[in-house]
Amino acid sequence: MTIIYAIDLLGTMFFAISGAMAANRKHIDIFGATFTGFVTAIGGGSLRDVFLNLRPVWVDDGNYLIAILIGVTISVVANNRLDRLARTLTFFDAIGIGFFCIVGVQKSLVNESSEIAAIILGMFSAVMGGVIRDTLMNETPLIFRKEIYATACLSGAILYVLLGAVGVDSTVNAFLSALIISCIRLVAVKFKLSLPVIGG
């Protein structure tokens, strides 16, 4: 329980860093960077919770907002250094989306969504923060341009539901499925894999 909670806060902080860095690159002021960091960090999970007719966690638990403020502060203080750490960030991002996606699937199933909706909502949890970030920055969302990203989430989410159906222990299942997502993502980055374009 507390480990999941700690990872969740940490993941929130990493997403906030990625959002604030996107704003910094666009030469947006400090507030804009904080705002973008915030929206990136809470966007996906909030959308999932709203669709499940729940309150987003950060509305009740201030720790998420503190994690975001720490993330934004890191991005401000270490801005130039972070750009040089792009590879490290990609690594943490791959870990983060795997984790967020599977936690999203679990939360949806616990709240009695259909299994196919849980897969979608898990994927949303992981990628929609970035979609909102890119839309705010007035850019075509990264998930439409980048190597396999949301597809990795989708694969892991489907795996989790399938393994759950055949009775695999849910903790083992969660770690395995999250790991698969991270691996697919890292392999895709390494070899610049992308999906085919239709009618291209």
Add this chain to the structure above:
Amino acid sequence: MTIIYAIDLLGTMFFAISGAMAANRKHIDIFGATFTGFVTAIGGGSLRDVFLNLRPVWVDDGNYLIAILIGVTISVVANNRLDRLARTLTFFDAIGIGFFCIVGVQKSLVNESSEIAAIILGMFSAVMGGVIRDTLMNETPLIFRKEIYATACLSGAILYVLLGAVGVDSTVNAFLSALIISCIRLVAVKFKLSLPVIGG
């Protein structure tokens, strides 16, 4: 009941086709097309349900997501052929928005919204999927550029509320109002009618 349900699934599929085709034209990968088809299909209804403090239907009923997958598959398989079918698609789209709009008004009234809010929420059900699609594609929403579209929905929704107030049977009313929306839309396309611009 089952006829309404079948039309609703069919309409969802058509919206998914229109979303996926928009992504295909932008040379976005297969996942991006699926994602865009999905968002176009469920965007309007989900927004309405969230504002009514309900869960979107697709969260509980997996059939909607299957309808979307079928729609996306059709758009992938028949991509070039569909472009030649643009006129047929406009026809089905006109039928679809009439139906979605009136179903949206009914659902809002059943859930005790004010009548004026029901009109807005009906229109949202029909057009917001497209607005989100265009925003994701980084374009000015079609409803701001195209011949009378959302205005047709608004007119039909107002008609439905007025006829309801004078006691017209709700099934007759629904079919009549939806038909009016479809006709206004088709006439507007045929004669390229559009609303005046202010200060233009």
Add this chain to the structure above:
Amino acid sequence: MTIIYAIDLLGTMFFAISGAMAANRKHIDIFGATFTGFVTAIGGGSLRDVFLNLRPVWVDDGNYLIAILIGVTISVVANNRLDRLARTLTFFDAIGIGFFCIVGVQKSLVNESSEIAAIILGMFSAVMGGVIRDTLMNETPLIFRKEIYATACLSGAILYVLLGAVGVDSTVNAFLSALIISCIRLVAVKFKLSLPVIGG
């Protein structure tokens, strides 16, 4: 109670005017202007209410939609004249965001959000309508470009929570905090103050 309600309706009308004017400047048709006015006016408060798992007020209370229609009508009738009134509009906008922000903080606290979330939700109430307006217009949101705006809201919201914690009477507190927001905003416009850019 009734004064708060009247100010709320008035603020909604002013936001609708600002949204419709933005659409007019883009030569969007009358429907598009109404739509943009509507989204600008209800966007921020609706997002706050959805995050609090409540129905937005306008779903139950038709008066808000009537206020919006009046605002849009004013913007259509007096379009050219309003452009010359830009300074007056800035003044009313500054009053409006102060008021909306503090009302948003109060509503969040009454609905038992954490205090730090109430600050964020108050700021959202005031600025997210404009963010959605700008995103729909396919522009980088104004809050990323303009002199201190959302930051003024944030400062006032923090002040409100702090003064509340030390026991200041809530009505006095509300007027004082809202006034501070309006003043910061007006001073920022007057002297073209903006926040520093990171890595700029």
